[in-house]
Amino acid sequence: MTEGELDLKRIDLRKTVYEICTAEPEAAGILKDLGFTSITEPGMLQTAGRFMTIPKASAMRKIPMERIIEEFKNKGYEVEEI
Structure with missing residues (x-):
């Protein structure tokens, strides 16, 4: 693992919104x-x-997953996709 990887936050899309927001309040x-x-x-x-x-939630609200993933990446998150 490089030094930059240690700072990276992770979002696992298999987890519930509750689990994600509890682990990563941002x-x-x-x-x-x-x-x-x-x-x-x-x-x-x-x-x-x-x-x-x-x-x-993306499907229900008709917000493209690509947009969601891109925004999390822009905020310094690594997104683990399904």
Whole structure:
């Protein structure tokens, strides 16, 4: 592993939104900025977020996965795709 790889944060798209946002709190803000505005509503992360994955949310909200992946990469994340 190189020094730069140690700083890289990871997002695993197989995990639920709840798991991702719990491990990486910044992810909730990124998702909100992408159009997933309900993620910051009280209780939403605790309920729907426990079974919803980013790919499922992408399909529901019609936000292209390419755009989501690109935004996470721009914010310094490595995205583990399905």
